[in-house]
Every structure is written in structure tokens, then in C-alpha cells.
Amino acid sequence: MDGNIALSRRRFLVTGVTATGGLAVGLSALPQLGDAATVSATPWDDDGVAPHELDAWIAIEPDDSVLIRYQRAEMGQGSMTALVMCVAEELQCDWSKVRTEYASANRSVRENNVYGNQASVGSRTVRESHGLMQQIGANARERLIQAAASRLQVPAGELTAANSVVTHAKSGKTLRYGELVGDAAKIKLNKDVAIKPPEQYTLIGQPMKRVDVPAKVDGSAKYGIDTRVPDMVYAAVLACPVPGGKLANVDEAPISGARGVIKVVKLPNAVAVVADSYWRARQALAKLQPEWNTGADGNTDSAQFNAEYRAALDKPGAVARNDGDAGKAIAGAAIKLEAIYEVPYLAHATMEPLNATAHWQADRLDLWVGTQMANNTLKALVGIMRMKPEQVHVHNAFLGGGFGRRGGVDEGVQAAFVSKAVGKPVKLIWSREEDMRHDRYRPQAAIRFAAGLDPQGKPVALSARVAVGSLFRSNNMPQFVKNGVEGPAVDALATNPYDIANQRFEVHLKNTHIPVSFWRSVGASQNAFFLESFVDEMAHAAGKDPVAFRRALLGHRADWMKVLDTLAVKSDWGKKLAAGKGRGIAITECFGSVVGCVAEIDLTPQGKLKVERVVYAADSGHAVNPLTIQEQMEGGTIFGLTAALYGKITVKNGAIEQGNFDSYQMVRLAQAPKTEVHLALTGGKKWGGVGEPGTAPIAPAVANAIFAVSGKRVRSLPLMDQDLSYTRTASL
Amino acid sequence: MISLTVNGKSYQFDLEPETPLLWVLRDEIGLTGTKFGCGVAQCGACTVEIDGRAMRSCSAPIGALDGASIVTIEGLSADRSHPVQKAWIEEDVPQCGYCQSGQIMAVASFLKANPNPTDEEIDANITNICRCGTYERLRRGIHRAAALMKA
Numbered sequence: 001m002d003g004n005i006a007l008s009r010r011r012f013l014v015t016g017v018t019a020t021g022g023l024a025v026g027l028s029a030l031p032q033l034g035d036a037a038t039v040s041a042t043p044w045d046d047d048g049v050a051p052h053e054l055d056a057w058i059a060i061e062p063d064d065s066v067l068i069r070y071q072r073a074e075m076g077q078g079s080m081t082a083l084v085m086c087v088a089e090e091l092q093c094d095w096s097k098v099r100t101e102y103a104s105a106n107r108s109v110r111e112n113n114v115y116g117n118q119a120s121v122g123s124r125t126v127r128e129s130h131g132l133m134q135q136i137g138a139n140a141r142e143r144l145i146q147a148a149a150s151r152l153q154v155p156a157g158e159l160t161a162a163n164s165v166v167t168h169a170k171s172g173k174t175l176r177y178g179e180l181v182g183d184a185a186k187i188k189l190n191k192d193v194a195i196k197p198p199e200q201y202t203l204i205g206q207p208m209k210r211v212d213v214p215a216k217v218d219g220s221a222k223y224g225i226d227t228r229v230p231d232m233v234y235a236a237v238l239a240c241p242v243p244g245g246k247l248a249n250v251d252e253a254p255i256s257g258a259r260g261v262i263k264v265v266k267l268p269n270a271v272a273v274v275a276d277s278y279w280r281a282r283q284a285l286a287k288l289q290p291e292w293n294t295g296a297d298g299n300t301d302s303a304q305f306n307a308e309y310r311a312a313l314d315k316p317g318a319v320a321r322n323d324g325d326a327g328k329a330i331a332g333a334a335i336k337l338e339a340i341y342e343v344p345y346l347a348h349a350t351m352e353p354l355n356a357t358a359h360w361q362a363d364r365l366d367l368w369v370g371t372q373m374a375n376n377t378l379k380a381l382v383g384i385m386r387m388k389p390e391q392v393h394v395h396n397a398f399l400g401g402g403f404g405r406r407g408g409v410d411e412g413v414q415a416a417f418v419s420k421a422v423g424k425p426v427k428l429i430w431s432r433e434e435d436m437r438h439d440r441y442r443p444q445a446a447i448r449f450a451a452g453l454d455p456q457g458k459p460v461a462l463s464a465r466v467a468v469g470s471l472f473r474s475n476n477m478p479q480f481v482k483n484g485v486e487g488p489a490v491d492a493l494a495t496n497p498y499d500i501a502n503q504r505f506e507v508h509l510k511n512t513h514i515p516v517s518f519w520r521s522v523g524a525s526q527n528a529f530f531l532e533s534f535v536d537e538m539a540h541a542a543g544k545d546p547v548a549f550r551r552a553l554l555g556h557r558a559d560w561m562k563v564l565d566t567l568a569v570k571s572d573w574g575k576k577l578a579a580g581k582g583r584g585i586a587i588t589e590c591f592g593s594v595v596g597c598v599a600e601i602d603l604t605p606q607g608k609l610k611v612e613r614v615v616y617a618a619d620s621g622h623a624v625n626p627l628t629i630q631e632q633m634e635g636g637t638i639f640g641l642t643a644a645l646y647g648k649i650t651v652k653n654g655a656i657e658q659g660n661f662d663s664y665q666m667v668r669l670a671q672a673p674k675t676e677v678h679l680a681l682t683g684g685k686k687w688g689g690v691g692e693p694g695t696a697p698i699a700p701a702v703a704n705a706i707f708a709v710s711g712k713r714v715r716s717l718p719l720m721d722q723d724l725s726y727t728r729t730a731s732l
Numbered sequence: 733m734i735s736l737t738v739n740g741k742s743y744q745f746d747l748e749p750e751t752p753l754l755w756v757l758r759d760e761i762g763l764t765g766t767k768f769g770c771g772v773a774q775c776g777a778c779t780v781e782i783d784g785r786a787m788r789s790c791s792a793p794i795g796a797l798d799g800a801s802i803v804t805i806e807g808l809s810a811d812r813s814h815p816v817q818k819a820w821i822e823e824d825v826p827q828c829g830y831c832q833s834g835q836i837m838a839v840a841s842f843l844k845a846n847p848n849p850t851d852e853e854i855d856a857n858i859t860n861i862c863r864c865g866t867y868e869r870l871r872r873g874i875h876r877a878a879a880l881m882k883a
Contacts, residue, residue, distance in 0.1 A: 076827030076864045209824050216829030217817040219765015219805035223830060226764035234759070259748070279755040280748075351769050351777060351830040351863045400767070400830030401863050432770045627824060631869070635827055638865025661774035661861060670855035672867035 037084060037098035039211045041220035043074070044102050044368070044395035052181050054143065056107065056114045057136050058091070060181040064164045066093045069103040072129070073120035073372045074212055075402030076635070077691040078628030081210045085624055086130045089203045090137030090195060093164045093177060100211055102396045105374040109389040119373035120402070121518065123591035123689020126624055130204075130687065134195040140184070142193045147183035148175045198622065198683070207627035212398065224397040227357040227368035227427060233262055235418045235428040236281040239270035239438050242294035242654035244513045247271055250290040258284050265421045272418050278429055297513040298654040305512055305651065306342070309446040312467035313340065317506035318484025321494040324502035326450075329461035333452025337541050339534060341449070341715045343526045345649035346442035346519055347656075347664060352400020353435040356408065358415035359425035360385070365392045365416060366425075370399035371408030380409045385416050403639070404518035405439065433659040440517030441649055443469030445526045447493075449534045457542025459553070461502035464493065464534075468526070469516040470509035484509060491523035492588045492696060493531050497560060498553040514651060520639055521695035524590035529644075529717065532586035532700035537713065546585050546704065547573055559619045559682045563587060563596045566617035566680040571598035579728065580604060581612075584704025586697040593620040593688030597637070599673070599701035603709045607724035611641060611673040611702055616694065618679055621686030626679055629690045633677040636694020642667040644699035648718050665720075734798045738763070739807025749795020754778045756794055757804060765805040765833045769861070776860030779834035780804045786841035805833035808840060816840045819877035827864035835860050839874055847878060 050059040050067055059067040068087045074080035084100045108115040116132070141161050148166040149156035152173055160167050164177040198204075215221035240246060250271050252264045260280035265272040271290045275281035330336060356369040365387055371377045374396045382389050399406050415428040430438070445468035452461040468489050472480040480486055485507045494505035519525055539549035547568050554560045564587055567573065571583060580602055587596030600613040616633045623629050646665035650657045658664040703714040710726035734745045738761060745756060752771075757763045757780070766789060769777030773791040780789045781803040808814045812821065816836050819825075826832040835858070842857050843849070849857075854874055862870065 076829065078827070209821070210826075212829065213821055213824055213826055214812060216826040216832050217820045217836060218808070218812050219763070219833050221829055222764070223767075225768065226758075228762060228764070277751075277755060277759050279751050279759070349863060351767070351775070351828065351861070353768065398830075399828060401828045403863075429768070432772075631824065631827060631866070634868045635865035638867060639863070642865075660772055661770050662772070666775075666861045666863065667865070667867075668861060669858050669867050669870065672865070672871075675868045 036209045036214070037088070037095050037100065037211045038214060039080060040099065040101045041215040042222045043398055045104055046395070054140050054181055054185050056103070056111060057087070058140050060177045062178045064094065064176050064178040065097045065099060066091070066164070066177070068098055068100050070100045071103040071115040071118045072125045073374070073396060073399055073402065075120065075370070075372065075399035075406065077120065077125070077632060078210050078625060079120060079125035080212055081208060082126045082624040082628060083129055083133045084211065085203050085208060086133035087137035089201060090134050091141050092161045095203065097164065102374070105378045105396070106390065106393045108375060109378065118375040121372055121404070123691040123693065127592060127687035127689055130624060131195070135192055138193050138195045139189055142189060143184040143187045144177055144180045146187050147180040151175060151180070151183065204624050205626065208625050210628065221398050223352050223400045224357065224368055224370040225352055225355045225400070225429060227397065229357065229359060229368070229425045232357065232425040232427055233274050233276060233422060234278040234281045235265070235272045235274045235415070235426050236278065236285040237270050237272040237414055237428055237430060237434060238285055238290065239434065240292040240294065241437060242292065242298045242513070243438065243515055244297055245269060245292045245294040248291040248293045250288055252288070254287040255284040263422050264288070265418045267414060267417060270414065272414065272428065274418060274422050274426060278427070282431065294654055300512065300654045301652050302650040305444060309342070309444060309467045309510065310340070312508040312510055313446055313448040313465050315508070317465050317508040320485045320490045320505040320507050322504050324461070326461040326463040326502040326504035329502040330450050330452035330463065333460055334455040335453040335457070335541055337449070337451045337537055339449050339537060339715060340446065341530045341533065342446045343444065343529065343717050344647070345444045345514060346643055346647045347436050347439045347649050347658070348401070348403045348405035348519060349436065349664060349666070350401030350403060350405055353430045353432055354406070354411040355427065355429040356411040356415035357425060357427040358412065358419040360416050360419040363391055366395065367393065367408070367412050367416065368395045368397060369408045369412050370397045370406055372399065372402045372406045373408065377408030377412055381412060381416060384413050403520040404522070410438070432661070436659050436664060437656040440474065440515040442519035442525055443471070443516040447530045449530070451534070451538050453538065453542050457544055459500045459538055462498070462500050463504040464530070465506040465508070466490070466493065467508040467510050469511045471516055471518060471522070473509065474511055474516045481509065488523035491527060492590045493523070493527035495589065496531060497557045497589070498535070499556060500553065513654065520636070521590060521692040524588055524693070524696035525640070525643065528586060528588040528590070528696035529699040529703065532588060532697065533703050533715070536584070536700070536704040536707065540707070545574070550587065559594050559686070560587065560589070562680045562682060563594045563617045563619050566678050567596050567598050567615060570617065570676065570678050571600070571615040573598060580709060582705045582708035584701045584706070584708055586700035586704060588693070588696050590696055591689035591692050592686065593618060593690060593693045595633070595693040595697055597697045597701045599698065599705045601702060601705040601709065603706060603724060605726055605728045607726070609706070609719060609724055611671070614673045614675045614698065616675065616677045618677065618690070618693065619682050620688035620690050621681060621683060623679055623681060629679060630677040632690045633694040634675050636692070637675050637698050638667050638672060640695040640698035641673070641702070644702055644717055645671070645719050648721070734794050736794065736797060737801040739802070739804060745794065747794060750793045753780070753789040753792040753794055753797060753802070757789060763804050763806050767830055767833055769831065774861070775831070776838060777831045777834040779837040779860065781837060781841055786838045805837060808836065814840060815880035816843070816873070816877040818880055819873045823869045823873040823876055825866055825869045825873045827866055831860055831862045835862065835870060839877060843874070843878055843881060847881060849874065849878060
């Protein structure tokens with residue numbers, strides 16, 4: 001294992017003051033790797049209350065096994081493990097006896113929003129909830145200690161809690177958590193007890209195996225698509241190929257009397273076939289030829305969109321940042337640069353196509369679905385299905401990928417209406433083609449940069465005008481658009497910390513009928529490519545090394561410098577490579593974390609590209625579980641690399657042209673570079689996200705490496721559409 | 733009637749012969765560990781072993797499988813003790829995990845024929861898509877599983 005996070009496993013001497021003032025000294029044994037906490041293979045509960053609950057979050061069985069509920073979503077990002085670690089850190093329970101499951105969104109409705117925000121979006125799960133989870137664990141521990149104090153008739157301050165046992169050192173008496181939970185459940189604290197400062201962590205910060213892995217190697221982990229409920233039937237669905245279009249008519253005759261077919265259900269924009277098996281539903285649906293009303297959108301195509309986005313760059317946009325006078329500074333600069341960059345729409349293409357199983361009854365709706373936001377899904381269904389919040393039960397499953405796509409609503413609403421129409425539980429599954437063609441896409445975008453450097457190559461001004469779809473308008477949240485600007489449009493762009501005195505960024509929020517939404521790393525997915533490629537252009541125009549050029553502009557940001565320097569050292573930056581090989585660097589900040597990478601490539605004069613090695617450095621401030629952070633950076637690399645190499649969703653006659661993985665290619669093992677991840681944590685108050693940022697810097701790093709080898713500047717993605725051939729005389 | 737042996741148990745089906753094995757496993761038998769990803773043998777999430785060979789079950793019509801013996805992820809071992817499963821746990825390979833049943837079945841079959849694979853052989857033979865991008869760990873897992881098989 002090369003270049004990985006170096007963390008030794010050792011026993012920690014824990015010294016801390018308990019909430020009641022006593023000094024707690026204990027040797028806390030770190031769990032062994034084999035002694036992992038687990039998650040139920042069926043991760044949802046059916047809204048029942050577990051026996052032996054301490055509260056809505058924690059239950060402790062008589063054998064001391066602990067159930068800790070996880071309120072957000074597990075889509076592979078590992079937060080289910082990280083947040084449960086945060087509780088266990090304070091609860092001082094035996095990690096090998098911990099089990100987790102999803103907290104119920106319905107219970108949260110019934111119990112005064114007890115689980116709070118249940119969304120896993122914006123890389124916020126751990127950084128927003130770690131404190132809450134630590135507090136839940138700390139309060140639980142204190143209640144167990146107080147219960148023991150009254151049982152033993154000793155002051156609480158003389159008791160310590162570790163490994164699921166409360167100990168009275170003076171008398172040598174012990175009580176197990178499982179013996180105390182009943183009494184502890186009756187104890188109410190007047191105020192929260194203190195949580196540990198980071199230097200006292202024993203579990204947080206350790207590379208812990210994920211709780212969900214065992215269930216994911218034997219087929220037992222239940223995803224939404226694996227739901228089976230009694231009397232269930234199956235639905236296949238086809239929506240109007242042109243997003244926003246409506247169903248005009250469908251002739252059911254071609255499947256009349258077909259084996260297993262139960263009903264054709266007409267939805268406003270789609271047709272669903274219900275049958276006794278999914279295969280029969282799918283086969284029958286393929287025989288239908290629905291007629292659609294697509295309106296003028298049915299005449300649009302990508303060439304037209306490309307021209308429109310480019311044309312928008314000629315008009316002034318809404319101002320997102322305006323430092324000094326960039327226009328004037330560029331006009332007077334010794335060295336001037338200008339460039340236009342473009343990127344296409346992208347699909348999420350989660351491995352598990354969207355699906356939902358719904359059981360509609362007059363006074364109750366059950367929905368089994370993998371959703372990134374169980375309580376939002378519930379709320380949306382309440383509105384659309386006109387039910388009371390307590391009547392809607394969302395049973396969240398493992399998500400077969402999320403990446404910003406799984407909100408549970410598009411598929412959940414269809415399933416609910418189809419179930420209502422047939423009066424039975426219905427499992428509705430989108431085909432891969434349906435999933436590809438009815439995504440909410442990463443927006444298409446175009447940008448024009450201009451920059452000015454002084455005669456010594458120091459940048460004096462940077463300006464950019466970007467045209468990009470509004471995610472908030474497309475998601476019916478226009479209130480988040482302020483003065484024509486929204487955060488995602490300029491994240492990792494106008495937010496850059498480069499020490500350039502004059503900077504101006506303008507935005508055109510420009511939508512088409514293609515719905516756009518949050519796609520792993522969101523605005524940074526295109527903006528990091530734009531900005532870090534253009535910064536590379538500036539470095540070369542200045543005649544400077546790209547690392548040295550950035551360092552000179554980042555002296556005031558210790559976290560960026562740490563990431564940059566880590567990259568330079570670990571990637572052997574500056575060390576000569578064989579002909580045809582080269583390195584490129586990129587660094588960005590999004591979702592509270594600074595991430596950078598160096599891509600090492602091989603590029604033949606014929607233009608055949610292979611990304612051979614990728615070195616990542618990341619500063620998320622703190623690390624609850626460094627192992628999952630490493631995994632998220634590794635995965636983010638591949639997600640970003642897939643987009644850089646192949647990602648392109650195009651429109652013809654208003655409809656998405658791509659349908660399956662033959663036309664929307666993915667990086668596979670053969671294209672996956674060797675990847676190293678280094679944490680460059682700066683601690684302090686910073687708690688950054690880790691699920692999304694890793695996706696952002698790989699595209700510009702590869703593009704910059706291509707320039708280093710070939711002298712060709714790539715200003716448009718995907719790379720498979722670019723002519724990367726070159727003559728091997730350029731010595732760059 | 734079409735007869736299949738799945739994980740050692742015998743089944744008989746009166747279904748359209750073009751029905752893909754994938755949906756028979758998932759919907760008729762209830763073995764949901766085998767996943768639907770693309771339906772056109774592109775992604776490999778549905779990989780199972782048919783008469784000893786790794787195959788993409790979404791594109792294997794049961795009409796052609798009368799009498800075949802099938803092993804799914806649920807039948808690979810009773811207790812996650814297959815070397816590939818052990819290696820996957822040790823290397824913490826899965827993220828969302830949706831593709832991993834197929835990856836594990838493909839690798840288990842591959843290693844039977846190639847007990848000492850090189851990276852090039854792995855690249856040429858393990859072509860399943862992982863959208864989470866677990867390839868770094870997956871590759872390590874394959875080498876570890878190969879080592880465990882010899883142990």
C-alpha cells in the first residue's frame with residue numbers, strides 16, 4: 001500500500017474530566033479490525049420502537065449490544081460509519097457490539113423532528129452532524145453513569161464509563177450498560193454534558209472499516225430495488241423523451257391480453273405498464289408506442305444550445321465578485337490572455353437505476369426507496385399525494401449510488417400513483433435508458449476568461465463571464481438565486497483565494513428545458529476545470545512552473561499551501577519523466593475542503609492518452625474516519641476522470657441521445673490510474689466535506705498534463721472528442 | 733418447463749424462454765443479491781456463475797439454460813468465507829456496493845482460471861463497471877484474494 005495515510009493502531013491512555021467533575025482515567029482498548037460494528041442488511045426499521053431504548057437514537061440490549069440510529073443516507077460515502085463512530089466515541093461502548101440502522105423519517109414527524117435534517121447532500125453529513133452525534137453519545141453516557149450512581153449509592157463523579165461498563169474504582173463494583181439502560185432511560189439531564197475536545201478522541205480519527213461492507217459482499221444488503229413486500233406487482237415506465245413533455249395518447253391494444261400484464265397506467269408525462277413480473281412489464285411497455293406533446297422543446301438540439309451558451313458570453317452578466325477594476329488592469333497589462341472553455345451536460349448514472357416500491361392505501365403510504373433525503377422525500381409525497389405527514393412512511397434503503405441524483409421524489413411519486421391506480425404495492429423500476437434520459441443533469445456551461453500579467457509574470461487581473469444553468473430554478477427553489485447569481489454557478493471560481501488584486505466574475509444563469517441539478521462536486525465539477533486550466537495558462541504565459549506560480553499567490557492561505565506542498569513532494573513534482581509522459585496539477589476548494597491532485601499521464605504522438613498515476617492531497621480540517629476519506633478521494637478521482645474522458649450528454653429533437661453504458665462510457669479497471677491519497681489536515685475550526693470535493697480537480701490536472709506533454713491546451717470536454725495528437729519535437 | 737439448479741437447489745419454471753436469468757433469480761426465486769444495472773451486458777452488476785463460467789445474467793435467456801447449474805453471490809459461501817469475500821472485507825472495497833456482487837462473482841471465476849494474475853490480465857478480464865470508482869481497492873482485493881487462495 002503506497003502513499004497511504006500513516007496511522008498507527010495503538011492503545012490510548014484516556015484522561016478526561018467527566019461531566020460531573022470526576023477525573024476519568026481508563027485504558028480504552030481500540031477495537032481490532034475484525035471487531036467491526038455492523039448494520040442490519042435491511043437497514044430500515046418499520047417505524048417501530050426498539051425494546052430497551054435509551055432514547056430515539058440509542059437502544060442497549062441486556063447483552064450490552066448497542067443500536068445506534070443513523071439519520072442520514074448511506075450511498076457509499078461511509079457517513080453511516082463515521083457518524084456512528086461519533087456517538088460511540090462519547091458513549092464509550094464496545095465498538096464490536098454496535099449495530100446501526102436508519103432512523104425513521106416517519107418517527108421524526110411523530111416525535112417533534114427528533115432526527116432533524118436527514119439529508120446526505122452537499123458533503124454535509126459528517127461536518128454538520130458530528131457535534132450533534134457526539135452530544136447524543138455524551139448525554140447517553142452521563143445518564144448511564146447517573147443511573148449507576150443511584151444504583152450503587154455513590155457520587156456520579158466517582159464513576160467511569162468505558163467499554164460498555166460503568167466502574168466504581170473505589171469499591172471495584174461494576175455495572176454493565178445493559179443492566180442500566182432501563183433506569184437511565186428515565187433520567188433527564190438539565191443540560192448537555194461537555195463533549196471531548198479533539199485531543200481526547202480515541203475512536204474518531206482512526207481508520208475504521210465501514211459498517212456496511214460485510215452486508216455488501218454476500219448479497220444481503222438491501223437496496224431499494226431489492227424490496228419485496230407481500231402481494232407486490234411490478235411496473236416499467238417510459239416518460240416523454242423530451243423533458244417537460246406530456247403524454248397525449250397511448251394505444252393499449254398491442255399488449256391486450258399479454259401474459260401477466262395487469263394494467264396500463266397513464267401518468268401526466270409518462271406511461272407505466274404493471275405486470276406480475278418486472279420482465280413482463282418491461283416487455284409489454286416496449287410494445288407500446290405512446291404519443292407525446294413535446295411543444296417547441298422537441299425541436300431543440302445540442303448544436304443550438306452550444307451556440308446559445310457561447311453567445312451569452314458576449315453580453316454583460318450578473319456580478320458575482322468585483323475586486324478593484326479588472327477591465328482596466330487587463331487593458332494596461334504587459335501580458336494579456338483570453339480563452340473560452342466549455343463543458344457538456346452530464347448524467348449521474350448511478351449503478352442502481354432509479355426505482356421505488358410504493359404501497360398506497362387511503363390512510364397510509366409506504367415507500368421503500370433509497371433516498372439521499374428521507375425527510376424531504378416524505379414531505380414531497382405528503383404534498384403531492386395529499387396525505388398527512390404521519391401517514392407517509394419512507395423506508396430508506398442502501399443507495400446504489402447517489403451523487404446528487406437520489407431525492408426519492410421522481411421515482412417515488414410515480415410508484416405512489418401507480419400503486420394507487422392498481423390498489424396494490426408496486427415496485428417500479430426505471431430501465432437504464434430511462435434513468436439516463438430522465439436524469440437531472442450537471443448543467444452545460446461556457447465561460448470566457450481574461451487575465452493580465454505584469455512584465456515579471458505576476459498576475460494583476462482575472463475576469464470571467466460564465467453561462468450555466470441555474471440548479472435552484474430547475475429544482476423549484478428560485479429563492480436561492482440572489483441578484484441573478486447562485487452559489488453553485490461560481491463555486492470554486494469566484495471563490496478562489498488567489499492573491500490577484502483585480503478580479504471580476506459575471507454570471508448568466510441560463511436554463512433550457514433539460515432539467516439540471518446537483519452532480520457530485522456540483523459547480524466545482526466544471527469550475528475547477530475552467531479556473532485551474534486557465535491558471536495553468538497564466539503560469540505558462542508567465543514562464544513559471546505551475547506549482548511555483550500558484551504558491552506565489554497563496555501565501556496567505558496555510559491550508560492551500562499545505563495541500564500544494566504535499567502534492568509537490570508526494571508526486572515527485574519537477575522530477576524528469578520519459579518522453580510522452582507528463583504531470584499536471586490542479587487545486588481547488590469546495591464544500592469546505594481544499595483538495596488538489598497531480599495527474600501523471602502518458603500521451604502518444606497519435607493522441608492516445610493513459611492517466612497512469614494520480615496523487616491526491618486533501619484538507620478537510622479534521623478526519624472522523626480517515627479510511628473513508630481516502631476512499632472518497634479515490635472514488636471521486638474515477639468519477640471526475642470518467643467525466644473528463646468520456647462524459648457527454650447531448651440533445652437531439654429535444655431528447656437525450658445517450659441511453660446505456662455503450663453510449664455513455666465509464667472508466668473501468670483498465671483505465672483506472674494508480675491513486676494515492678494524502679491527508680494534509682489543518683485542524684482548528686475547519687470541518688470540510690469529503691464526498692464531493694475529490695471529483696473536482698482531476699479534469700484540470702489531466703488537461704494540464706496534456707499541455708505539459710504536447711503543448712495542446714484542452715478547453716472543452718470530454719477528452720475523447722479532442723484531437724490530442726502532437727509532434728514530439730515540442731520540448732515543454 | 734425449464735429446470736435450473738441455483739446454489740444447489742433445484743427449481744422448475746414455466747416462464748417465457750426469453751426471460752433473462754437475472755429476473756428469474758431476483759423476482760421468481762427472491763435472490764436479490766444479483767443486481768440489475770444495464771440490461772445489455774455492459775456493466776456486469778448481474779454476473780453469476782453458469783456451469784462454472786462467469787456470465788452476465790441480464791442477457792442469458794433461461795430457455796438456453798435448461799439443466800444448468802448456477803451459483804449466485806448468495807451461494808458463493810455460507811458465511812462470507814470465500815477468499816474474494818474475505819479480501820473484499822479486508823481491503824474495505826465496496827462503497828455503495830451495488831456492483832460488488834457482480835465484481836465478486838467475476839473475480840471468483842477469474843481467479844479459478846488465473847491463480848496468479850498480472851495487472852494486465854486483471855484489466856483484460858475484469859470489466860465490470862463500478863460507478864463509485866473503487867478500482868484502486870478492487871485491484872488490491874484481487875491480489876489479496878489470489879494470495880488467500882494459496883494460503
